[in-house]
Amino acid sequence: MIGPSEATGTRFVRVLLSGGKPGVVLEGETIRAWGADGKLSAEGAGRVTLTAVGERIRWNGSRLLGRTLDAAGAPELRVGDRKAGGRVRLVARKGELLAVAVVPLEPYVAAVISREAPPRFHPEALAAMAVAARTYAVGATAKPRDTAYDVVGSVEDQVFEGMDGVASVFREAAERTRGVVLRYRGELVRTVYHSTCGGRTESAEYAWGRDVPYLRALRCDDCADSPVYRWEYRMSAAEGRRVSGALGVPPGKDLRFAVASRTPTGRTNRVRISSGGVSRELKAAVFRKTAGYAKIRSLKMEIVPVGGEWRFAGEGYGHGVGMCQFGANGMARRGAGFRDILARYYPGTETAGEAP
Ligand SMILES: [Zn+2]
Incomplete structure (x- = not known):
């Protein structure tokens, strides 16, 4: 008991x-x-x-x-x-x-990565993800969200769906890296990650307006086999009206969506919505959230009007900052170990043994 x-x-x-x-x-x-x-x-x-x-x-x-x-x-x-x-x-x-x-901690780490990566991922990629998830969790226990809890079991922090169906490969990845965290000049790293960068990661400065020395844009040639390396989404006229209305532009027959500006890595920075003489420019991240993260998979995208509908064509999945998971898997398949993977996506950081 x-x-x-x-x-x-x-x-x-x-x-x-x-x-x-x-x-x-x-x-x-x-x-x-x-x-x-x-x-x-x-x-x-x-x-x-x-x-x-x-x-x-x-x-x-x-x-x-x-x-x-x-x-x-x-x-x-x-x-x-x-x-x-x-x-x-x-x-x-x-x-x-x-x-x-x-x-x-270790079962928590295994449960988190089991919702982030497919079990077929290379063990070294899973190990890198275990270190990232553990570092995040250890940082959160040092600075809890609330007096009653450290993290929320959802996308606000890391998705935790309980201990059901956590395959042994995930438990092994946590076990193999037990206690290992990532530090930058002694401080725990903000180990953000995403599914697929689409060829170039995004810097924290462009994505969130805050420069972090180890979260800068870098080239990634290792995620090309990701199923979402390229993607397309067709937005219907009705869905376009819903999104436009939700974002404060009453949709008329002349509704338009356009990329207003891009970050230096080519991701959409601002989107312009216009209709009936009303025009509004907003953060592309807000547009993506309203349209749906699973539909507009990343901001590395083009918007093409097609006969009253819109075709969104893009690359990658997620915000693009930090570790690219499919890139980590690609590196591991080329023979890289989990420390090499972490050193590439969080440059200047170091793995450290048992957390204090
Ligand atoms: Zn990548």
């Missing part, structure tokens, strides 16, 4: 699984919960609903417990549809119930 105490020597990441809602459902064959004093305060089986009542937690519609609870299940605990991978801390805060998985 897993208890509430943490094994010594193991680092944990507190991952927000559910927030902004008054309640959460826990599932497990048996479920136990301990209060802040470490005493067992409730037991259940199968399915237990917890709700926040002000600053206290109601257990399965009956007993009112304290503000925080640590729950564990046997053989496992599920929160919503996710296998938590450890114990779960519940915190009632002004009628909102936060569910935070407290996951050991």
Whole structure:
């Protein structure tokens, strides 16, 4: 039975699984919960609903417990549809119930990369990704997002969908690089990454307006076999009207989308939307978000009007900053090790052993 105490020597990441809602459902064959004093305060089986009542937690519609609870299940605990991978801390805060998985660092790293890369990726590329994901997590535990959690289990930080279906190749990548992080002049690196750069990565300065010495644009010849090295998206007239309206330009028959400016790496910097005498220029990243990240896969793209519709033709997938994952895989297939891969995409940085 897993208890509430943490094994010594193991680092944990507190991952927000559910927030902004008054309640959460826990599932497990048996479920136990301990209060802040470490005493067992409730037991259940199968399915237990917890709700926040002000600053206290109601257990399965009956007993009112304290503000925080640590729950564990046997053989496992599920929160919503996710296998938590450890114990779960519940915190009632002004009628909102936060569910935070407290996951050991290495299984967390394995789970994150399992959602970022296909299992067929070369082990060295997966190892490089494990170091990147771990560095991000260690940085987050040093500067938590909230008093109750370090990271959000979604794209805001790193997607964490629980411990289901984490293939052994991902666990091996985490295990092989256990404790290794990436540093720049002693500081933890902001290890951002993306799927496919399309031939040239983007600098943090052009993408986000902040120069980071190890996040500058560089050539990448290794991602050409990515399925999204080139892509096309046909935007229908109706979808064009929706996007235009959502971005503040009432769409008429003369609706136009155009690239207004580009960054030095050729990515779209600003987009112009015009119709009926109204014209608006906006950040291309905002346009991409509104149109959908999975449709406009990157900003390295052209916009071509085609008979009342639009053809978007581009290269790569993602923001393009930092490590190119398909590029990492290409390098690994050419014989590069994970340290070579990291040194290329985060120039000037160094891997360091066990994190403090
Ligand atoms: Zn690339």
